[in-house]
Amino acid sequence: MNNSKDKYVIIKEYVMPTIVLVLICFVVTFSLVTTYKVTAPIIKATAEKSAEMARDQVLSGSGGFKLIASREQASVIPYEDNQTGDKLENINIKSNIIDIYKANNGIGYVITSVDQGYGGEIKVITGFSKNGLIQNVMLLEQKETPGLGTKAAKKDFTDKFIGQDNVESVDTISGATISSSAVKRAIAAALDQMSSIKEGGL
Amino acid sequence: MDQLDTKRKDKIGLKSIFMNGIIKENPVLVLLLGTCPTLAVTTSAVNGLGMGVSTMIVLIFSNVFISIFKNIIPSRVRIPAYIVIIAGFVTVVGFVVKAYAPGIDKALGIFLPLIVVNCIILGRAEMFASRMSVLESTFDGAGMGIGFTFALLLIGTTRELLGSGMIFGVAITSTLIEPMGIFLMPPGGFFVFGCMIALVNKIMKNKKITPKQEMGCAGCPSSASCNLLTDQEDLGKN
Amino acid sequence: MKEILIILMSVIIVDNFVLSKFLGICPFLGVSKKLDAAVGMSLAVTFVMIIATAVTYPIYKFLLVKYNLEYLETIVFILVIASLVQLVEIILKKYVPILQRSLGIYLPLITTNCAVLGVTLLNIKDEYTYIHSLVNSLGAGIGFLLAMVLFSGIRQRIEHNNIPLSFKGVPSILIAASIVALSFMGFGGVIEGMFV
Numbered sequence: 001m002n003n004s005k006d007k008y009v010i011i012k013e014y015v016m017p018t019i020v021l022v023l024i025c026f027v028v029t030f031s032l033v034t035t036y037k038v039t040a041p042i043i044k045a046t047a048e049k050s051a052e053m054a055r056d057q058v059l060s061g062s063g064g065f066k067l068i069a070s071r072e073q074a075s076v077i078p079y080e081d082n083q084t085g086d087k088l089e090n091i092n093i094k095s096n097i098i099d100i101y102k103a104n105n106g107i108g109y110v111i112t113s114v115d116q117g118y119g120g121e122i123k124v125i126t127g128f129s130k131n132g133l134i135q136n137v138m139l140l141e142q143k144e145t146p147g148l149g150t151k152a153a154k155k156d157f158t159d160k161f162i163g164q165d166n167v168e169s170v171d172t173i174s175g176a177t178i179s180s181s182a183v184k185r186a187i188a189a190a191l192d193q194m195s196s197i198k199e200g201g202l
Numbered sequence: 203m204d205q206l207d208t209k210r211k212d213k214i215g216l217k218s219i220f221m222n223g224i225i226k227e228n229p230v231l232v233l234l235l236g237t238c239p240t241l242a243v244t245t246s247a248v249n250g251l252g253m254g255v256s257t258m259i260v261l262i263f264s265n266v267f268i269s270i271f272k273n274i275i276p277s278r279v280r281i282p283a284y285i286v287i288i289a290g291f292v293t294v295v296g297f298v299v300k301a302y303a304p305g306i307d308k309a310l311g312i313f314l315p316l317i318v319v320n321c322i323i324l325g326r327a328e329m330f331a332s333r334m335s336v337l338e339s340t341f342d343g344a345g346m347g348i349g350f351t352f353a354l355l356l357i358g359t360t361r362e363l364l365g366s367g368m369i370f371g372v373a374i375t376s377t378l379i380e381p382m383g384i385f386l387m388p389p390g391g392f393f394v395f396g397c398m399i400a401l402v403n404k405i406m407k408n409k410k411i412t413p414k415q416e417m418g419c420a421g422c423p424s425s426a427s428c429n430l431l432t433d434q435e436d437l438g439k440n
Numbered sequence: 441m442k443e444i445l446i447i448l449m450s451v452i453i454v455d456n457f458v459l460s461k462f463l464g465i466c467p468f469l470g471v472s473k474k475l476d477a478a479v480g481m482s483l484a485v486t487f488v489m490i491i492a493t494a495v496t497y498p499i500y501k502f503l504l505v506k507y508n509l510e511y512l513e514t515i516v517f518i519l520v521i522a523s524l525v526q527l528v529e530i531i532l533k534k535y536v537p538i539l540q541r542s543l544g545i546y547l548p549l550i551t552t553n554c555a556v557l558g559v560t561l562l563n564i565k566d567e568y569t570y571i572h573s574l575v576n577s578l579g580a581g582i583g584f585l586l587a588m589v590l591f592s593g594i595r596q597r598i599e600h601n602n603i604p605l606s607f608k609g610v611p612s613i614l615i616a617a618s619i620v621a622l623s624f625m626g627f628g629g630v631i632e633g634m635f636v
Contacts, residue, residue: 018279036297046304147386
């Protein structure tokens with residue numbers, strides 16, 4: 001008699017709560033999976049839209065862009081341009097470069113690069129003409145000191161790079177040396193990558 | 203404790219439950235819960251607003267669901283069960299913010315998933331939603347959520363104004379005086395928050411409102427070792 | 441080795457979890473009054489952080505990523521942390537009762553400590569390797585300990601000062617924290633050139 005009562009207590013005190021908890025976990029997880037399936041495409045579309053907008057800002061009038069190399073998708077993506085017959089199969093994506101996009105109408109390229117700033121990584125996006133001249137520069141991400149390092153993100157600094165094919169002519173910002181040097185290094189990396197694209201890929 | 207609850211239930215109407223969370227027992231400024239996100243995301247008014255609204259949505263939904271299922275969830279596993287439910291809603295809110303307000307998502311960073319350990323939500327679930335009706339829990343969640351958002355907006359606007367001369371991105375004093383960037387950084391956060399609480403203390407002392415400690419702190423598992431309670435009591439004695 | 445030192449230096453001093461990242465403020469404000477409580481709490485937190493990272497990291501890499509379930513990160517991590525804390529409590533009680541008596545009361549609080557969930561999430565977000573994640577968590581705990589110990593000293597000092605009534609208690613600690621955070625900011629940018 002006592003044994004069955006004990007068993008009942010054990011079931012009530014330990015087994016039931018555990019079963020209920022596991023059940024709750026399953027229900028919640030299932031709802032999450034379902035919600036994810038619904039929202040994932042929207043999230044992806046939003047992210048892609050803002051990336052496209054950034055590319056457009058540094059190289060306008062391109063008619064859209066095509067990804068030709070990305071750090072994530074290994075270092076080489078075989079790419080052949082149907083219109084011009086350009087083959088960029090040997091693009092070696094260099095360090096500090098995140099991705100390379102080519103304008104659909106062939107007017108130039110957009111390269112995203114990174115370097116270490118004062119407060120963390122600085123991500124820079126640069127638009128290039130076909131000849132490798134900088135069209136525009138924008139900072140995508142930075143964690144620099146507000147008011148000091150963030151001066152390196154402002155247009156009056158980034159505009160100094162327009163039309164250049166090297167970063168030497170632009171001085172670092174006094175009071176924001178580390179941040180502005182990082183931006184310069186990131187752009188220099190993009191320029192370096194651009195020159196290897198110009199030379200046909202290697 | 204249960205007798206107190208039933209007496210309270212009779213006296214407290216829905217409206218007063220709602221207003222309670224905004225003023226008398228404001229989770230941030232009075233109960234001192236949810237201090238981590240308060241300090242971290244108030245670098246601008248819009249970030250404070252985004253965090254406040256996200257937290258409020260999670261708070262309302264979790265309060266409602268826990269209140270609906272309060273009789274089914276066994277007492278032994280209630281804390282893990284609440285955590286699972288809250289985590290579920292936090293993840294869903296995370297999806298929605300990522301999809302429709304990616305700027306806010308980037309600004310809030312890891313503090314968006316960290317809503318799940320926000321003491322306010324677990325505290326309210328334990329203290330209120332697990333005992334009160336669904337309707338009352340909804341109003342409590344809404345009141346606390348609005349109180350939280352209000353506090354975040356207050357601190358966020360102050361820091362944004364002093365730190366970058368703007369409010370909601372609109373330049374106010376930035377062209378007139380050089381803004382003090384320090385307010386956007388950790389020291390500024392601590393400073394502004396400290397001054398806000400001092401201000402609230404002063405106002406509360408003048409109105410002789412004594413903070414009700416049982417509701418907020420007891421929901422936080424640290425109440426045994428916490429000395430904020432004793433500090434509050436000292437303040438009340440003075 | 442150099443990388444490990446850099447990670448430790450930056451997470452303990454430059455990017456201190458409490459004074460720079462704003463994680464773990466609740467226990468920081470609540471438990472930092474007495475030194476032994478502060479130390480006990482920090483040790484418990486460090487312990488849980490390291491174990492939590494040791495368990496959540498492989499779960500993320502080998503389970504969530506493999507089945508494209510990364511979005512379940514929050515719910516899985518917090519469940520792991522909650523269960524770990526329970527488990528640690530039981531094990532301590534049975535095998536090391538001395539520790540249980542000194543650290544035991546802080547353990548339930550650690551589940552809702554944003555610093556613990558925070559460090560597990562950050563390890564994934566900052567793309568650390570397994571070893572680096574463990575080092576990062578160790579550093580996070582040490583940084584937390586540093587902040588707590590500094591603070592209990594400061595609090596004991598200012599307790600007997602003549603503080604205006606509205607500022608007594610939490611506001612005075614927060615202002616003190618802002619000054620300490622300010623001094624820690626001076627370490628920024630130091631790491632870069634340190635181990636070159």
